[in-house]
Structure formats: C-alpha cells, structure tokens
Amino acid sequence: MMTLKLFRNARIYTPIDDGKPLAGNEMGYVAVTEEGALIVEEGYIASIGQEGEILESLPFGEEVEEIDLEGRCIIPGFVDPHTHACFMGTREREFVMRLQGASYLDILKMGGGILSTVDKVRSASKEELYENTKEVVSRAAKTGITTIEIKSGYGLSLEHEIKMLEVIDQLNGNPLDVVPTFMGAHAIPMEYKDNPKAYVELVIDEMIPYVAKRNLAKYCDVFCEEGVFSVEDARRILQAARGYGLGLKLHADEVYDLGGAKLAAELKVDSAEHLLAASDEGLRAMAQNGILAVLLPATAFSLRKPFARARRMMELGVPVALATDCNPGSCYCESMEMVYRLAVLGMGLSMEEALTASTLNAAYAIGMARQVGSLQRGKKADFVVLEGETPGVMAYHLGASNVKEVYKMGKKI
Ligand SMILES: [Zn+2]
Structure with missing residues (x-):
C-alpha cells in the first residue's frame, strides 16, 4: 500500500x-x-x-x-531559470581587479573572465566537472531551489561543450529537475580570436546540429554584447537553433543597448536575460510579443551596477522572472533567497511580485510550468x-x- x-x-x-x-x-x-x-x-x-x-x-x-x-x-x-553552474575553479583575483576598477569587458579582452574558466573546464575530466557542478547544485538546493537551468558555454569547442552538456544531463533528477541550455556562443575562444566569424560558423554548422541530434539541450542561448556576439550573429545562431527544434534564449542589452531586446521580440524567444541597458523601445517590443524578462539582480549587485528596471518592465506589461546567474565571474551566487531579497529591497518588487518572479514566471522561462512553479x-x-x-x-x-x-x-x- x-x-x-x-x-x-x-x-x-x-x-x-x-x-x-x-x-x-x-x-x-x-x-x-x-x-x-x-x-x-x-x-x-x-x-x-x-x-x-x-x-x-x-x-x-x-x-x-x-x-x-x-x-x-x-x-x-524556487525555480532558477538562468545559471552557468557547470564550471571549474573560481575567479576571486579577478573580482579584486574589478574592485580596483577594471571593467568586466576589459578583463575579458585580457583573456581573463569567461576564457579563464574555459581553460579550467577544458582541462578537467568529465568526472571532476561532474563533482564540482554537483556541489554547486547541492548548495543551490539548500537555498530552496528545486528546479534549475544550467548552461554550457565554458567548453567553446564541440568536444568540451558536449562534455558539459553530458554532465548537466547526468545531474537531472538527482534530486533537482535540471534544464540544459546549449551556450556555445558564450564567448569567442582564444583560438578564434583573429577569426570570430569562423567560430560563429562552427556553432551553426557543427555544434547546434550535433547537440540537437543527441537531444542534449532544451534551449540555445547567445551572449549578444559588444565585443562578443553581434545582433546579426545572434540572429543567425538562434535561427539555426530554432531550425533544429531548440527553444531560444538571449543574453540581451546587459552592458550596452545593442538592440538585444528588440531582437528577442523579433525572434519571439522564450526569454531575454539581463536587460540592464534595454531601452523603452526594446522593452515595449518585448511586451507586445509577450517575451519574458529574466532579471539577475545579484549580477548587477556584484558588478556594482544599477539594477535592471523591473518596475518599468512591469508597467509596460513585460512578465518578469528572477534568476541567480550563478557563475564564477560576474556573479558567484547560488542563492535564490539572496536574489529574492535584492528584488524586493533593490528593484522595488513587492514580496508577492518577487515570489511570482522567482517561482511561476521562472518556471515559464524554462518550459517547466506544467510540473512546477x-x-x-x-x-x-x-x-x-x-x-x-x-x-x-x-x-x-x-x-x-x-x-x-x-x-x-x-x-x-
Ligand atoms: Zn548568463
């Protein structure tokens, strides 16, 4: 019985x-x-x-x-719909450099930032990567997260992106629900520094078809930002991903207003992330198309930047979700309780609005609302x-x- x-x-x-x-x-x-x-x-x-x-x-x-x-x-x-929780090593020294005035994009240009994590992920075995990721996820679970999205994007080659996605897949159901996102377009790897277009082709022609064939990801995400992937690159990558049946996400207008929010609306992506610099025009386009905004206040806090304009987004009718953005660089935070706190005290959400944003809307951002949220x-x-x-x-x-x-x-x- x-x-x-x-x-x-x-x-x-x-x-x-x-x-x-x-x-x-x-x-x-x-x-x-x-x-x-x-x-x-x-x-x-x-x-x-x-x-x-x-x-x-x-x-x-x-x-x-x-x-x-x-x-x-x-x-x-809690549903955490945006993390880079599969990584190796931390970047504490870089954090200290930032405190001394170096910008996030400066550090990336010097081969630090994402690329230093890429080196560590590439040289780790699958088992090491699994153990490290499992620890991050279990800390997240202690803060009340029961469903989590995890992106690849520290491999930046077919072999290592697949290694990451296999690790993410192994963690699913153990005990959290884990939603995998392919993010080969997270940075241009060192070996393509002088020919970034060739890397975009590699993502489109080899990585996406392979990831889709093996059913290793539910979504494809692109870091659309100055010095990373242009709006045009992002459009091509996401259109290719859609052709292979993947859902779409976009890191949009985090540092500069490049038109990422407008691209998110044009492509009708499943969610647009960050949006610290998004213009009213971009936000209106998102509202008209019902595009979810995933906001990451712990990242703004950690980078000492103003928070995304959550109240303005809500006024315009954009549904808002919250996430940690957990990663070893810009935001080493695996706590949704912390994010909830920042949303209430920093972005002016009510306790009810912040709850909806960190549970139900977050579940919609990763296609999990039928089961959780x-x-x-x-x-x-x-x-x-x-x-x-x-x-x-x-x-x-x-x-x-x-x-x-x-x-x-x-x-x-
Ligand atoms: Zn991110």
Whole structure:
C-alpha cells in the first residue's frame, strides 16, 4: 500500500498558474491560505487548501504520514531559470581587479573572465566537472531551489561543450529537475580570436546540429554584447537553433543597448536575460510579443551596477522572472533567497511580485510550468518551508538564511 503524506498547519503562499506567465499587476496576485494543508501522493500534490477541507478529503483506510509545519510559511520551490553552474575553479583575483576598477569587458579582452574558466573546464575530466557542478547544485538546493537551468558555454569547442552538456544531463533528477541550455556562443575562444566569424560558423554548422541530434539541450542561448556576439550573429545562431527544434534564449542589452531586446521580440524567444541597458523601445517590443524578462539582480549587485528596471518592465506589461546567474565571474551566487531579497529591497518588487518572479514566471522561462512553479493540484510537491510567517521574511531577516526545509517531490532534501 502506498503512503500518503499530509503536510498540515502551514501558511501557504503561491502564485496561481493560469496557463501563462503573469505580467503587470497580476504578478502581485498570490493566493494565501492561512491554515493550510496539502496531501502528497507519489511526489505530486493530490490536494491543497484549507486544512479542515483537506482532512475531510483524506481517503479512508489509507496510510498517512503526517508532518506538522507549526504555522510556518511555505512557498513553491524556487525555480532558477538562468545559471552557468557547470564550471571549474573560481575567479576571486579577478573580482579584486574589478574592485580596483577594471571593467568586466576589459578583463575579458585580457583573456581573463569567461576564457579563464574555459581553460579550467577544458582541462578537467568529465568526472571532476561532474563533482564540482554537483556541489554547486547541492548548495543551490539548500537555498530552496528545486528546479534549475544550467548552461554550457565554458567548453567553446564541440568536444568540451558536449562534455558539459553530458554532465548537466547526468545531474537531472538527482534530486533537482535540471534544464540544459546549449551556450556555445558564450564567448569567442582564444583560438578564434583573429577569426570570430569562423567560430560563429562552427556553432551553426557543427555544434547546434550535433547537440540537437543527441537531444542534449532544451534551449540555445547567445551572449549578444559588444565585443562578443553581434545582433546579426545572434540572429543567425538562434535561427539555426530554432531550425533544429531548440527553444531560444538571449543574453540581451546587459552592458550596452545593442538592440538585444528588440531582437528577442523579433525572434519571439522564450526569454531575454539581463536587460540592464534595454531601452523603452526594446522593452515595449518585448511586451507586445509577450517575451519574458529574466532579471539577475545579484549580477548587477556584484558588478556594482544599477539594477535592471523591473518596475518599468512591469508597467509596460513585460512578465518578469528572477534568476541567480550563478557563475564564477560576474556573479558567484547560488542563492535564490539572496536574489529574492535584492528584488524586493533593490528593484522595488513587492514580496508577492518577487515570489511570482522567482517561482511561476521562472518556471515559464524554462518550459517547466506544467510540473512546477506553483503549489497546485497535479504539480510536483516541490516547496520550501520558511522560518517565518510570510515570504517577506526573506527580505526582512537579512542576517541568516530563512529557509528551514526544502522538499522535492514531497521528500526532504
Ligand atoms: Zn548568463
């Protein structure tokens, strides 16, 4: 006989999934159940709501394991829709250089930045890369992340991009849901420095077809930025990826307004990321096409830059999601609690808006909303128990983690 799990005595905060990401005012509509409970069956939510009603609905004669949450707040497990969590080594010295005034693009030009991580990833064995990535992911899980996207992009050759994607694939379901993104167009590798166009051809002609054939990625992403990939390169790479059935993402207008947001709208990508420098015109085009913005406030914070204009985006009707951008360079942060905090205290989101952005909208950004992102019947029982009464505790209590417990498919991580 199968055992049901009953979680009771909880304050449940969850956005409600209506079949599409929430935009504008809707981002603030979060359902609250003060004396709530949920029943978990085989890892999925069988019912959720008022404790009294849930207890009545318990099937007679079934074995039930009861867990008392003692009045604590529960929220959907965080979904982190943008990370570069598969890497080797850290770049602490480079961080110190940045503190002394070197810019991110200066460091990249000197062969540091992404390229120094590329050297370390290339010389690591698949096992070493797996162990390191697994550690990053388990730290992320401790902060309440139950679904995570991870990009390749530190291999920058067919062999090493495949190694990364195989590692990312191995981590899926163990225990987090892991969504793989191919990002061969993350930087121009050293050996193509004098002929960057040839690298773009390699991505289009060899990497994308191979990745698609082996079904190693769900999305393709491009770093569209001055000195990296132009708008025209990005358009060609993403069109090729679409031809092979991959979903599309774009690092857009992070440092300069090159027109990345407009390109995101033109190609109707699944999400556009960063957008620190995006113009109103670009954002309007995104709103008109329903393009999700994935914002990375921990990156702006770590680079000492102003945050993306989240409130303006919401005003214009752009659905907003949040992510860590976890990587060893511009943002060494695997905590969605930290990102939530920055969204509330730095970007001016309400506690409800930041919750929607870091759960349901984040799930839409990586095509996972059917399974995760809100606490509703039929979805996975992925949730976080907070040491507090509302999600706002994560922005209020700054000195410690407020994540008490994390459940993935009803099992404590
Ligand atoms: Zn990124």
